[in-house]
Amino acid sequence: MENIITSKENPVIRLYQKLSSSKKERFQYGLFVLEGLRIVKDAVSENAEITHLLITEQAYRKFRTDFFQADLRNTKIIVISNELGNRISSTDKTQGIFAICSVPAEKGIKFRENGRYLVLHGLQDPGNAGMIIRTADALGIDGIIMSGSCELYSPKVVRATMGSVFRMNIVIENDIDSVFKILESNNVMTSAAVIDADAENIMKCEFSGSQAVFIGNEGNGLPHDVSARCSRRVTIPMKGSINSLNAAMAAGILMWEMGRDNGR
Amino acid sequence: MENIITSKENPVIRLYQKLSSSKKERFQYGLFVLEGLRIVKDAVSENAEITHLLITEQAYRKFRTDFFQADLRNTKIIVISNELGNRISSTDKTQGIFAICSVPAEKGIKFRENGRYLVLHGLQDPGNAGMIIRTADALGIDGIIMSGSCELYSPKVVRATMGSVFRMNIVIENDIDSVFKILESNNVMTSAAVIDADAENIMKCEFSGSQAVFIGNEGNGLPHDVSARCSRRVTIPMKGSINSLNAAMAAGILMWEMGRDNGR
Numbered sequence: 242m243e244n245i246i247t248s249k250e251n252p253v254i255r256l257y258q259k260l261s262s263s264k265k266e267r268f269q270y271g272l273f274v275l276e277g278l279r280i281v282k283d284a285v286s287e288n289a290e291i292t293h294l295l296i297t298e299q300a301y302r303k304f305r306t307d308f309f310q311a312d313l314r315n316t317k318i319i320v321i322s323n324e325l326g327n328r329i330s331s332t333d334k335t336q337g338i339f340a341i342c343s344v345p346a347e348k349g350i351k352f353r354e355n356g357r358y359l360v361l362h363g364l365q366d367p368g369n370a371g372m373i374i375r376t377a378d379a380l381g382i383d384g385i386i387m388s389g390s391c392e393l394y395s396p397k398v399v400r401a402t403m404g405s406v407f408r409m410n411i412v413i414e415n416d417i418d419s420v421f422k423i424l425e426s427n428n429v430m431t432s433a434a435v436i437d438a439d440a441e442n443i444m445k446c447e448f449s450g451s452q453a454v455f456i457g458n459e460g461n462g463l464p465h466d467v468s469a470r471c472s473r474r475v476t477i478p479m480k481g482s483i484n485s486l487n488a489a490m491a492a493g494i495l496m497w498e499m500g501r502d503n504g505r
Numbered sequence: 506m507e508n509i510i511t512s513k514e515n516p517v518i519r520l521y522q523k524l525s526s527s528k529k530e531r532f533q534y535g536l537f538v539l540e541g542l543r544i545v546k547d548a549v550s551e552n553a554e555i556t557h558l559l560i561t562e563q564a565y566r567k568f569r570t571d572f573f574q575a576d577l578r579n580t581k582i583i584v585i586s587n588e589l590g591n592r593i594s595s596t597d598k599t600q601g602i603f604a605i606c607s608v609p610a611e612k613g614i615k616f617r618e619n620g621r622y623l624v625l626h627g628l629q630d631p632g633n634a635g636m637i638i639r640t641a642d643a644l645g646i647d648g649i650i651m652s653g654s655c656e657l658y659s660p661k662v663v664r665a666t667m668g669s670v671f672r673m674n675i676v677i678e679n680d681i682d683s684v685f686k687i688l689e690s691n692n693v694m695t696s697a698a699v700i701d702a703d704a705e706n707i708m709k710c711e712f713s714g715s716q717a718v719f720i721g722n723e724g725n726g727l728p729h730d731v732s733a734r735c736s737r738r739v740t741i742p743m744k745g746s747i748n749s750l751n752a753a754m755a756a757g758i759l760m761w762e763m764g765r766d767n768g769r
Contacts, residue, residue: 376754381744403751444765480645486757487667490640493754494761501708 245298247322253293254321257329257341264392267344273394275340276331278304283404285311290343294318297326300337316340331396344394350384350410352427356451357382357499359492360420360431362467363458364390369489371401373456376493378405380500385411386453388420421470429453432475433468434495436485440476448499456495459488509562511586517557518585521593521605528656531608537658539604540595542568547668549575554607558582561590564601580604595660608658614648614674616691620715621646621763623756624684624695626731627722628654633753635665637720640757642669644764649675650717652684685734693717696739697732698759700749704740712763720759723752 246254259266260274267273272292275281278300284291285308294316296304301320326337350358359382364370370391377385387393393413399406414420424431429451433440455471457463468474477486477494486494510518523530524538531537536556539545542564548555549572558580560568565584590601614622623646628634634655641649651657657677663670678684688695693715697704719735721727732738741750741758750758 372751372754376750379743379750479643486640486643487636490636490754490757493750493757497758497761 245320245322247325249325249328253295253317253319253341254325254329257293257295257339260341261329261331261396264395267392267394271344272341273344273399274396275342275399276335276338276396277400278307278336278338280400280404281338281340282307283407284340284342285313287404287407289345289407291316291340292343293341295321295326295329295339295341297321297323297335297337299323300326304336304338345407347412348410350386350412352429352451353383354451355449356384356429357448357496358384358386358424358429358451358453359496360386360388360424360453360455361390361492362388362417362420362455362463363461364456364488366459366488367391367395367397368401369459369487369492371398371403371406372489373492374398374402374409374411375405376489377496378402378409380493380496382496382500383410385409386420386423387411387413388417389415417467424453427451430473431455431471432473433457433463433471434491435462435468435474435476437474437476440474442478443475443495443498444478446473446475448501452499454492454495454499456488456492509584509586511589513589513592517559517581517583517605518589518593521557521559521603524605525593525595525660528659531656531658535608536605537608537663538660539606539663540599540602540660541664542571542600542602544664544668545602545604546571547671548604548606549577551668551671553609553671555580555604556607557605559585559590559593559603559605561585561587561599561601563587564590568600568602609671611676612674614650614676616693616715617647618715619713620648620693621712621760622648622650622688622693622715622717623760624650624652624688624717624719625654625756626652626681626684626719626727627725628720628752630723630752631655631659631661632665633723633751635662635667635670636753637756638662638666638673638675639669640753641760642666642673644757644760646760646764647674649673650684650687651675651677652681653679681731688717691715694737695719695735696737697721697727697735698755699726699732699738699740701738701740704738706742707739707759707762708742710737710739712765716763718756718759718763720752720756
Protein backbone atom coordinates (compact mmCIF):
# COMPACT_ATOMS: atom_id res chain seq x y z
CA MET A 242 0.00 0.00 0.00
CA GLU A 243 1.19 3.51 -0.71
CA ASN A 244 1.88 6.18 1.86
CA ILE A 245 -1.23 6.84 3.85
CA ILE A 246 -2.39 10.42 4.20
CA THR A 247 -3.46 11.17 7.75
CA SER A 248 -3.30 14.97 7.94
CA LYS A 249 -6.38 17.08 7.48
CA GLU A 250 -4.04 19.80 6.24
CA ASN A 251 -3.04 17.74 3.21
CA PRO A 252 -3.70 19.95 0.17
CA VAL A 253 -5.85 17.36 -1.65
CA ILE A 254 -7.96 16.78 1.47
CA ARG A 255 -8.42 20.52 1.80
CA LEU A 256 -9.31 20.83 -1.87
CA TYR A 257 -11.88 18.03 -1.54
CA GLN A 258 -13.50 19.72 1.42
CA LYS A 259 -13.61 23.11 -0.30
CA LEU A 260 -15.20 21.58 -3.40
CA SER A 261 -17.62 19.62 -1.28
CA SER A 262 -18.96 22.65 0.57
CA SER A 263 -18.64 25.58 -1.81
CA LYS A 264 -20.34 26.28 -5.12
CA LYS A 265 -17.94 29.17 -5.67
CA GLU A 266 -14.90 26.92 -5.33
CA ARG A 267 -16.43 24.34 -7.68
CA PHE A 268 -16.96 27.06 -10.23
CA GLN A 269 -13.47 28.55 -9.81
CA TYR A 270 -11.66 25.23 -10.07
CA GLY A 271 -14.02 23.62 -12.59
CA LEU A 272 -14.00 20.56 -10.34
CA PHE A 273 -16.59 18.70 -8.29
CA VAL A 274 -16.63 15.76 -5.89
CA LEU A 275 -18.06 12.26 -5.85
CA GLU A 276 -18.54 9.88 -2.93
CA GLY A 277 -19.37 6.20 -3.00
CA LEU A 278 -18.31 3.12 -4.96
CA ARG A 279 -21.17 3.06 -7.45
CA ILE A 280 -20.97 6.66 -8.59
CA VAL A 281 -17.16 6.61 -8.81
CA LYS A 282 -17.35 3.46 -10.94
CA ASP A 283 -20.01 5.12 -13.10
CA ALA A 284 -17.69 8.10 -13.56
CA VAL A 285 -14.86 5.78 -14.59
CA SER A 286 -17.00 3.83 -17.04
CA GLU A 287 -18.38 7.03 -18.57
CA ASN A 288 -14.81 8.31 -19.05
CA ALA A 289 -15.21 11.25 -16.71
CA GLU A 290 -11.95 13.05 -16.05
CA ILE A 291 -11.13 12.00 -12.50
CA THR A 292 -8.18 14.01 -11.20
CA HIS A 293 -7.95 12.36 -7.77
CA LEU A 294 -9.25 9.13 -6.31
CA LEU A 295 -9.22 9.19 -2.51
CA ILE A 296 -9.67 5.85 -0.82
CA THR A 297 -9.47 4.86 2.82
CA GLU A 298 -7.21 2.01 3.95
CA GLN A 299 -10.24 -0.12 4.67
CA ALA A 300 -11.89 0.64 1.34
CA TYR A 301 -8.60 0.06 -0.47
CA ARG A 302 -8.47 -3.52 0.78
CA LYS A 303 -12.13 -4.07 0.03
CA PHE A 304 -12.62 -2.38 -3.33
CA ARG A 305 -9.29 -2.15 -5.15
CA THR A 306 -10.14 -5.06 -7.42
CA ASP A 307 -13.13 -3.03 -8.60
CA PHE A 308 -10.70 -0.68 -10.33
CA PHE A 309 -8.24 -3.20 -11.81
CA GLN A 310 -9.69 -2.72 -15.29
CA ALA A 311 -10.13 1.03 -15.02
CA ASP A 312 -8.04 3.45 -17.01
CA LEU A 313 -6.75 5.68 -14.23
CA ARG A 314 -3.54 6.82 -15.91
CA ASN A 315 -4.46 10.46 -15.43
CA THR A 316 -5.78 10.00 -11.92
CA LYS A 317 -3.76 10.49 -8.76
CA ILE A 318 -4.70 7.72 -6.33
CA ILE A 319 -4.37 8.64 -2.67
CA VAL A 320 -4.87 6.31 0.26
CA ILE A 321 -6.15 8.12 3.34
CA SER A 322 -6.74 7.06 6.93
CA ASN A 323 -10.19 5.82 7.90
CA GLU A 324 -10.47 8.82 10.24
CA LEU A 325 -9.92 11.26 7.38
CA GLY A 326 -12.51 9.35 5.35
CA ASN A 327 -15.08 9.85 8.06
CA ARG A 328 -14.07 13.50 8.29
CA ILE A 329 -14.60 14.35 4.62
CA SER A 330 -17.65 12.13 4.11
CA SER A 331 -21.07 13.68 3.79
CA THR A 332 -22.86 10.47 4.78
CA ASP A 333 -23.30 8.79 8.15
CA LYS A 334 -21.63 5.58 7.05
CA THR A 335 -19.08 6.21 4.36
CA GLN A 336 -17.85 3.53 1.95
CA GLY A 337 -14.50 5.34 2.01
CA ILE A 338 -14.27 6.11 -1.71
CA PHE A 339 -14.11 9.68 -2.94
CA ALA A 340 -13.13 11.36 -6.18
CA ILE A 341 -12.40 14.80 -7.50
CA CYS A 342 -13.63 15.16 -11.05
CA SER A 343 -13.42 17.83 -13.76
CA VAL A 344 -16.72 19.41 -14.70
CA PRO A 345 -17.20 17.87 -18.16
CA ALA A 346 -17.62 20.02 -21.25
CA GLU A 347 -21.30 20.10 -22.17
CA LYS A 348 -22.03 17.36 -24.66
CA GLY A 349 -24.82 19.49 -26.03
CA ILE A 350 -28.18 18.18 -27.12
CA LYS A 351 -28.66 16.59 -30.51
CA PHE A 352 -32.14 17.58 -31.60
CA ARG A 353 -33.88 14.96 -33.68
CA GLU A 354 -37.28 14.06 -35.07
CA ASN A 355 -39.58 12.81 -32.31
CA GLY A 356 -37.06 13.90 -29.68
CA ARG A 357 -38.15 14.18 -26.05
CA TYR A 358 -36.75 17.04 -23.97
CA LEU A 359 -37.17 18.55 -20.55
CA VAL A 360 -36.64 22.13 -19.42
CA LEU A 361 -36.12 22.66 -15.69
CA HIS A 362 -36.85 26.31 -14.98
CA GLY A 363 -36.26 27.56 -11.45
CA LEU A 364 -36.15 24.07 -9.93
CA GLN A 365 -34.30 24.48 -6.64
CA ASP A 366 -34.25 21.24 -4.69
CA PRO A 367 -31.10 19.18 -5.43
CA GLY A 368 -32.84 15.90 -4.57
CA ASN A 369 -35.59 16.65 -7.07
CA ALA A 370 -33.13 17.69 -9.78
CA GLY A 371 -31.10 14.53 -9.26
CA MET A 372 -34.14 12.28 -9.28
CA ILE A 373 -35.43 13.92 -12.47
CA ILE A 374 -32.08 13.40 -14.22
CA ARG A 375 -32.00 9.76 -13.12
CA THR A 376 -35.56 9.20 -14.33
CA ALA A 377 -34.89 10.97 -17.63
CA ASP A 378 -31.99 8.59 -18.21
CA ALA A 379 -34.13 5.53 -17.41
CA LEU A 380 -37.00 6.68 -19.64
CA GLY A 381 -34.82 7.62 -22.61
CA ILE A 382 -35.29 11.41 -22.61
CA ASP A 383 -33.01 12.94 -25.28
CA GLY A 384 -31.87 16.03 -23.40
CA ILE A 385 -32.42 18.34 -20.44
CA ILE A 386 -32.04 22.11 -20.41
CA MET A 387 -31.49 23.57 -16.94
CA SER A 388 -32.49 27.21 -16.72
CA GLY A 389 -32.22 29.22 -13.50
CA SER A 390 -32.21 25.96 -11.54
CA CYS A 391 -29.99 24.56 -8.82
CA GLU A 392 -26.33 23.77 -9.52
CA LEU A 393 -25.87 20.58 -11.52
CA TYR A 394 -22.57 19.59 -9.91
CA SER A 395 -23.45 20.09 -6.27
CA PRO A 396 -22.78 16.91 -4.25
CA LYS A 397 -26.50 16.42 -3.51
CA VAL A 398 -27.58 16.60 -7.15
CA VAL A 399 -24.73 14.38 -8.32
CA ARG A 400 -25.52 11.77 -5.65
CA ALA A 401 -29.25 11.73 -6.41
CA THR A 402 -28.63 11.15 -10.14
CA MET A 403 -27.03 7.77 -9.29
CA GLY A 404 -24.53 8.27 -12.12
CA SER A 405 -26.99 9.56 -14.72
CA VAL A 406 -25.30 12.97 -14.55
CA PHE A 407 -22.52 11.38 -16.60
CA ARG A 408 -24.86 9.82 -19.15
CA MET A 409 -27.56 12.41 -19.84
CA ASN A 410 -27.17 15.22 -22.32
CA ILE A 411 -27.65 18.28 -20.12
CA VAL A 412 -27.26 21.91 -21.15
CA ILE A 413 -27.22 24.88 -18.75
CA GLU A 414 -28.90 27.91 -20.30
CA ASN A 415 -30.03 30.48 -17.81
CA ASP A 416 -31.30 32.93 -20.42
CA ILE A 417 -34.88 31.88 -21.04
CA ASP A 418 -35.02 33.73 -24.40
CA SER A 419 -32.19 31.54 -25.62
CA VAL A 420 -33.99 28.43 -24.36
CA PHE A 421 -37.04 29.25 -26.46
CA LYS A 422 -34.87 30.16 -29.46
CA ILE A 423 -33.02 26.82 -29.30
CA LEU A 424 -36.29 24.88 -29.09
CA GLU A 425 -38.11 26.88 -31.75
CA SER A 426 -35.24 26.67 -34.21
CA ASN A 427 -35.30 22.90 -33.79
CA ASN A 428 -39.08 22.67 -34.25
CA VAL A 429 -39.68 21.40 -30.75
CA MET A 430 -43.23 21.86 -29.45
CA THR A 431 -43.23 23.30 -25.93
CA SER A 432 -45.61 22.36 -23.09
CA ALA A 433 -45.72 24.20 -19.76
CA ALA A 434 -46.52 21.86 -16.85
CA VAL A 435 -48.99 23.72 -14.64
CA ILE A 436 -51.43 22.91 -11.84
CA ASP A 437 -54.64 24.16 -13.37
CA ALA A 438 -57.74 22.16 -14.20
CA ASP A 439 -58.26 24.39 -17.25
CA ALA A 440 -54.98 23.33 -18.86
CA GLU A 441 -54.89 20.35 -21.23
CA ASN A 442 -55.15 16.99 -19.46
CA ILE A 443 -51.94 15.14 -20.33
CA MET A 444 -53.92 11.95 -20.90
CA LYS A 445 -55.83 13.62 -23.70
CA CYS A 446 -53.18 15.71 -25.41
CA GLU A 447 -50.92 14.22 -28.02
CA PHE A 448 -47.16 14.27 -27.76
CA SER A 449 -46.21 13.76 -31.40
CA GLY A 450 -43.17 15.12 -33.20
CA SER A 451 -40.45 16.74 -31.09
CA GLN A 452 -41.62 17.69 -27.61
CA ALA A 453 -40.28 19.59 -24.63
CA VAL A 454 -42.01 19.89 -21.26
CA PHE A 455 -41.18 22.80 -18.94
CA ILE A 456 -41.08 22.04 -15.19
CA GLY A 457 -41.08 24.99 -12.79
CA ASN A 458 -40.11 25.81 -9.25
CA GLU A 459 -41.27 23.51 -6.41
CA GLY A 460 -43.24 26.19 -4.59
CA ASN A 461 -44.25 28.63 -7.29
CA GLY A 462 -44.40 26.66 -10.52
CA LEU A 463 -43.47 28.35 -13.81
CA PRO A 464 -43.57 32.15 -14.03
CA HIS A 465 -46.55 33.32 -16.05
CA ASP A 466 -44.43 34.85 -18.82
CA VAL A 467 -42.67 31.51 -19.35
CA SER A 468 -45.81 29.35 -19.42
CA ALA A 469 -47.46 31.90 -21.74
CA ARG A 470 -44.63 31.52 -24.26
CA CYS A 471 -45.05 27.75 -24.45
CA SER A 472 -47.14 26.26 -27.25
CA ARG A 473 -49.63 24.94 -24.68
CA ARG A 474 -50.25 24.45 -20.98
CA VAL A 475 -50.63 20.86 -19.77
CA THR A 476 -51.63 19.41 -16.43
CA ILE A 477 -51.68 16.08 -14.62
CA PRO A 478 -55.26 15.37 -13.55
CA MET A 479 -55.45 14.83 -9.80
CA LYS A 480 -58.00 13.44 -7.42
CA GLY A 481 -58.28 13.81 -3.72
CA SER A 482 -57.65 16.80 -1.56
CA ILE A 483 -53.97 17.24 -2.27
CA ASN A 484 -53.24 20.01 -4.69
CA SER A 485 -49.84 19.07 -5.96
CA LEU A 486 -47.48 16.25 -6.68
CA ASN A 487 -43.85 16.56 -5.75
CA ALA A 488 -42.03 18.28 -8.66
CA ALA A 489 -39.85 15.27 -9.40
CA MET A 490 -42.84 12.94 -9.42
CA ALA A 491 -44.78 15.27 -11.71
CA ALA A 492 -41.78 15.45 -14.04
CA GLY A 493 -41.53 11.65 -14.01
CA ILE A 494 -45.17 11.17 -14.98
CA LEU A 495 -44.83 13.80 -17.72
CA MET A 496 -41.73 12.13 -19.13
CA TRP A 497 -43.50 8.78 -19.04
CA GLU A 498 -46.51 10.22 -20.84
CA MET A 499 -44.32 12.00 -23.44
CA GLY A 500 -42.62 8.69 -24.17
CA ARG A 501 -45.95 6.91 -24.62
CA ASP A 502 -46.52 8.44 -28.06
CA ASN A 503 -43.01 7.59 -29.03
CA GLY A 504 -43.04 3.82 -29.50
CA ARG A 505 -41.46 2.94 -26.16
CA MET B 506 -49.16 35.15 26.05
CA GLU B 507 -49.12 32.21 28.43
CA ASN B 508 -46.20 31.14 30.52
CA ILE B 509 -43.27 30.39 28.31
CA ILE B 510 -41.50 27.07 28.75
CA THR B 511 -37.75 27.49 28.66
CA SER B 512 -36.50 24.34 30.37
CA LYS B 513 -35.31 21.39 28.38
CA GLU B 514 -36.31 19.26 31.35
CA ASN B 515 -39.98 20.14 30.91
CA PRO B 516 -41.85 16.81 30.65
CA VAL B 517 -43.63 17.68 27.40
CA ILE B 518 -40.36 18.76 25.80
CA ARG B 519 -38.78 15.52 26.95
CA LEU B 520 -41.72 13.53 25.61
CA TYR B 521 -41.49 15.30 22.25
CA GLN B 522 -37.80 14.49 21.98
CA LYS B 523 -38.30 10.85 22.92
CA LEU B 524 -41.07 10.45 20.36
CA SER B 525 -39.01 12.24 17.75
CA SER B 526 -36.02 9.93 18.09
CA SER B 527 -37.37 6.55 19.13
CA LYS B 528 -39.61 4.11 17.31
CA LYS B 529 -39.98 2.14 20.53
CA GLU B 530 -41.28 5.15 22.43
CA ARG B 531 -43.73 5.98 19.63
CA PHE B 532 -45.02 2.45 19.80
CA GLN B 533 -45.26 2.40 23.60
CA TYR B 534 -47.06 5.74 23.87
CA GLY B 535 -49.12 5.40 20.68
CA LEU B 536 -48.03 8.94 19.85
CA PHE B 537 -45.95 10.56 17.12
CA VAL B 538 -44.65 14.05 16.33
CA LEU B 539 -45.24 16.66 13.65
CA GLU B 540 -43.19 19.71 12.76
CA GLY B 541 -44.12 22.62 10.53
CA LEU B 542 -47.14 24.83 9.92
CA ARG B 543 -48.54 23.03 6.92
CA ILE B 544 -48.52 19.53 8.33
CA VAL B 545 -49.90 20.64 11.70
CA LYS B 546 -52.72 22.47 9.91
CA ASP B 547 -53.36 19.36 7.81
CA ALA B 548 -53.57 17.31 11.00
CA VAL B 549 -56.07 19.80 12.45
CA SER B 550 -58.22 19.86 9.35
CA GLU B 551 -58.22 16.05 9.11
CA ASN B 552 -59.35 15.85 12.77
CA ALA B 553 -56.22 14.11 13.96
CA GLU B 554 -56.07 13.83 17.73
CA ILE B 555 -53.44 16.39 18.66
CA THR B 556 -52.56 16.08 22.32
CA HIS B 557 -50.02 18.92 22.46
CA LEU B 558 -49.29 21.89 20.24
CA LEU B 559 -45.85 23.37 20.95
CA ILE B 560 -45.20 26.77 19.50
CA THR B 561 -42.27 29.15 19.91
CA GLU B 562 -42.81 32.77 20.99
CA GLN B 563 -41.88 33.95 17.52
CA ALA B 564 -44.16 31.45 15.79
CA TYR B 565 -46.97 32.27 18.20
CA ARG B 566 -46.97 35.90 17.10
CA LYS B 567 -46.69 34.94 13.45
CA PHE B 568 -49.06 31.98 13.11
CA ARG B 569 -51.65 32.10 15.91
CA THR B 570 -54.31 33.46 13.58
CA ASP B 571 -53.85 30.31 11.50
CA PHE B 572 -55.43 28.35 14.34
CA PHE B 573 -58.31 30.71 15.28
CA GLN B 574 -60.85 28.47 13.60
CA ALA B 575 -59.35 25.20 14.76
CA ASP B 576 -61.03 22.96 17.28
CA LEU B 577 -58.25 22.54 19.80
CA ARG B 578 -60.38 21.89 22.87
CA ASN B 579 -58.58 18.62 23.56
CA THR B 580 -55.15 20.01 22.78
CA LYS B 581 -52.76 21.45 25.32
CA ILE B 582 -51.12 24.52 23.79
CA ILE B 583 -47.65 25.27 25.07
CA VAL B 584 -45.56 28.29 24.19
CA ILE B 585 -41.84 27.55 24.27
CA SER B 586 -38.75 29.71 23.93
CA ASN B 587 -37.20 30.10 20.51
CA GLU B 588 -34.08 28.36 21.86
CA LEU B 589 -36.09 25.29 22.82
CA GLY B 590 -37.71 25.34 19.40
CA ASN B 591 -34.31 25.16 17.74
CA ARG B 592 -33.34 22.42 20.14
CA ILE B 593 -36.21 20.06 19.39
CA SER B 594 -36.41 20.84 15.67
CA SER B 595 -35.20 18.31 13.15
CA THR B 596 -34.73 20.92 10.42
CA ASP B 597 -32.06 23.57 9.94
CA LYS B 598 -34.51 26.42 9.99
CA THR B 599 -37.54 25.62 12.06
CA GLN B 600 -40.90 27.36 11.69
CA GLY B 601 -41.33 26.86 15.44
CA ILE B 602 -44.52 24.79 15.30
CA PHE B 603 -44.61 21.26 16.67
CA ALA B 604 -47.31 18.83 17.68
CA ILE B 605 -47.70 15.54 19.48
CA CYS B 606 -50.40 13.45 17.92
CA SER B 607 -52.10 10.14 18.70
CA VAL B 608 -51.47 7.38 16.18
CA PRO B 609 -54.91 7.18 14.57
CA ALA B 610 -56.90 3.97 14.52
CA GLU B 611 -56.57 2.39 11.08
CA LYS B 612 -59.45 3.55 8.92
CA GLY B 613 -59.17 0.31 7.03
CA ILE B 614 -59.53 -0.02 3.29
CA LYS B 615 -62.93 -0.16 1.65
CA PHE B 616 -62.57 -2.51 -1.27
CA ARG B 617 -64.71 -1.60 -4.24
CA GLU B 618 -65.21 -2.41 -7.89
CA ASN B 619 -62.41 -0.94 -10.01
CA GLY B 620 -60.47 -0.06 -6.87
CA ARG B 621 -56.80 0.79 -7.10
CA TYR B 622 -54.45 -0.42 -4.36
CA LEU B 623 -50.77 -0.49 -3.58
CA VAL B 624 -48.81 -2.97 -1.48
CA LEU B 625 -45.44 -1.80 -0.16
CA HIS B 626 -43.49 -4.90 0.76
CA GLY B 627 -40.08 -4.39 2.37
CA LEU B 628 -39.82 -0.75 1.34
CA GLN B 629 -37.28 0.78 3.72
CA ASP B 630 -36.52 4.38 2.81
CA PRO B 631 -38.77 6.82 4.72
CA GLY B 632 -38.46 9.46 1.98
CA ASN B 633 -39.66 6.97 -0.62
CA ALA B 634 -42.54 5.76 1.55
CA GLY B 635 -43.65 9.34 2.20
CA MET B 636 -43.44 10.32 -1.44
CA ILE B 637 -45.41 7.24 -2.49
CA ILE B 638 -48.18 8.02 0.03
CA ARG B 639 -48.32 11.65 -1.16
CA THR B 640 -48.49 10.54 -4.78
CA ALA B 641 -51.14 7.91 -4.04
CA ASP B 642 -53.28 10.63 -2.46
CA ALA B 643 -52.86 12.93 -5.47
CA LEU B 644 -53.61 10.18 -7.98
CA GLY B 645 -56.67 8.85 -6.15
CA ILE B 646 -55.38 5.44 -5.06
CA ASP B 647 -58.00 3.76 -2.84
CA GLY B 648 -55.70 2.19 -0.27
CA ILE B 649 -52.18 1.19 0.65
CA ILE B 650 -51.10 -1.94 2.51
CA MET B 651 -47.70 -1.66 4.17
CA SER B 652 -46.09 -5.03 4.75
CA GLY B 653 -42.66 -5.40 6.33
CA SER B 654 -41.89 -1.82 5.39
CA CYS B 655 -40.53 1.18 7.29
CA GLU B 656 -42.51 2.69 10.16
CA LEU B 657 -45.43 4.82 8.95
CA TYR B 658 -45.31 7.33 11.80
CA SER B 659 -41.59 8.06 11.82
CA PRO B 660 -40.94 11.82 11.51
CA LYS B 661 -39.30 11.39 8.09
CA VAL B 662 -42.18 9.46 6.57
CA VAL B 663 -44.79 11.79 8.05
CA ARG B 664 -42.94 14.86 6.75
CA ALA B 665 -42.50 13.44 3.24
CA THR B 666 -46.22 12.66 2.94
CA MET B 667 -46.98 16.40 3.17
CA GLY B 668 -50.14 15.63 5.15
CA SER B 669 -51.34 12.73 3.01
CA VAL B 670 -50.65 10.37 5.93
CA PHE B 671 -53.85 11.79 7.46
CA ARG B 672 -55.91 11.39 4.30
CA MET B 673 -54.90 8.07 2.79
CA ASN B 674 -56.39 4.75 3.84
CA ILE B 675 -53.34 2.83 4.98
CA VAL B 676 -53.28 -0.59 6.61
CA ILE B 677 -50.24 -2.19 8.23
CA GLU B 678 -50.20 -5.95 7.67
CA ASN B 679 -46.82 -7.55 8.10
CA ASP B 680 -48.04 -11.07 7.47
CA ILE B 681 -47.82 -11.53 3.72
CA ASP B 682 -50.25 -14.49 3.77
CA SER B 683 -52.89 -12.21 5.25
CA VAL B 684 -52.16 -9.58 2.60
CA PHE B 685 -52.87 -12.07 -0.19
CA LYS B 686 -55.96 -13.37 1.64
CA ILE B 687 -57.40 -9.85 1.99
CA LEU B 688 -56.80 -9.09 -1.68
CA GLU B 689 -58.03 -12.45 -2.97
CA SER B 690 -61.20 -12.37 -0.88
CA ASN B 691 -61.96 -8.95 -2.38
CA ASN B 692 -61.29 -10.09 -5.95
CA VAL B 693 -58.34 -7.79 -6.41
CA MET B 694 -55.96 -8.76 -9.20
CA THR B 695 -52.33 -8.60 -8.05
CA SER B 696 -49.34 -7.42 -10.09
CA ALA B 697 -45.74 -7.69 -8.90
CA ALA B 698 -43.59 -4.78 -10.06
CA VAL B 699 -40.27 -6.25 -11.18
CA ILE B 700 -37.26 -5.21 -13.22
CA ASP B 701 -37.28 -7.87 -15.87
CA ALA B 702 -37.69 -7.43 -19.61
CA ASP B 703 -39.62 -10.73 -19.72
CA ALA B 704 -42.39 -9.45 -17.45
CA GLU B 705 -45.47 -7.78 -18.95
CA ASN B 706 -44.82 -4.26 -20.22
CA ILE B 707 -47.14 -2.00 -18.21
CA MET B 708 -48.03 -0.08 -21.35
CA LYS B 709 -49.45 -3.22 -22.89
CA CYS B 710 -51.17 -4.90 -19.98
CA GLU B 711 -54.67 -3.96 -18.95
CA PHE B 712 -55.56 -2.73 -15.50
CA SER B 713 -59.28 -3.44 -15.46
CA GLY B 714 -61.41 -4.40 -12.47
CA SER B 715 -59.85 -4.12 -9.02
CA GLN B 716 -56.07 -3.92 -9.11
CA ALA B 717 -53.20 -3.97 -6.65
CA VAL B 718 -49.55 -3.42 -7.51
CA PHE B 719 -46.80 -4.77 -5.22
CA ILE B 720 -43.69 -2.60 -4.81
CA GLY B 721 -40.62 -4.20 -3.22
CA ASN B 722 -37.47 -3.21 -1.42
CA GLU B 723 -35.26 -0.46 -2.90
CA GLY B 724 -32.21 -2.65 -3.31
CA ASN B 725 -33.58 -6.15 -3.71
CA GLY B 726 -37.06 -5.75 -5.16
CA LEU B 727 -39.77 -8.24 -4.21
CA PRO B 728 -38.80 -11.66 -2.84
CA HIS B 729 -39.35 -14.40 -5.39
CA ASP B 730 -42.05 -16.17 -3.34
CA VAL B 731 -44.06 -12.94 -3.17
CA SER B 732 -43.84 -12.06 -6.86
CA ALA B 733 -44.66 -15.69 -7.73
CA ARG B 734 -47.90 -15.50 -5.75
CA CYS B 735 -49.09 -12.43 -7.66
CA SER B 736 -51.44 -12.90 -10.63
CA ARG B 737 -48.76 -11.51 -12.94
CA ARG B 738 -45.38 -9.80 -13.08
CA VAL B 739 -45.29 -6.33 -14.65
CA THR B 740 -42.39 -4.06 -15.57
CA ILE B 741 -41.77 -0.48 -16.63
CA PRO B 742 -39.93 -0.54 -19.97
CA MET B 743 -36.66 1.36 -19.72
CA LYS B 744 -34.18 2.74 -22.17
CA GLY B 745 -30.61 3.77 -21.67
CA SER B 746 -27.94 2.26 -19.56
CA ILE B 747 -29.56 2.72 -16.17
CA ASN B 748 -31.13 -0.42 -14.82
CA SER B 749 -33.59 0.94 -12.34
CA LEU B 750 -35.82 3.82 -11.45
CA ASN B 751 -35.99 5.04 -7.88
CA ALA B 752 -38.63 2.95 -6.06
CA ALA B 753 -40.89 5.94 -5.41
CA MET B 754 -40.72 7.04 -9.04
CA ALA B 755 -41.48 3.52 -10.25
CA ALA B 756 -44.45 3.35 -7.86
CA GLY B 757 -45.65 6.73 -9.15
CA ILE B 758 -45.55 5.64 -12.78
CA LEU B 759 -47.33 2.37 -11.89
CA MET B 760 -50.07 4.22 -9.99
CA TRP B 761 -50.47 6.60 -12.90
CA GLU B 762 -50.73 3.71 -15.34
CA MET B 763 -53.20 1.82 -13.10
CA GLY B 764 -55.38 4.91 -13.03
CA ARG B 765 -55.32 5.25 -16.80
CA ASP B 766 -57.76 2.37 -17.30
CA ASN B 767 -59.98 3.80 -14.63
CA GLY B 768 -61.49 6.86 -16.27
CA ARG B 769 -59.28 9.43 -14.60
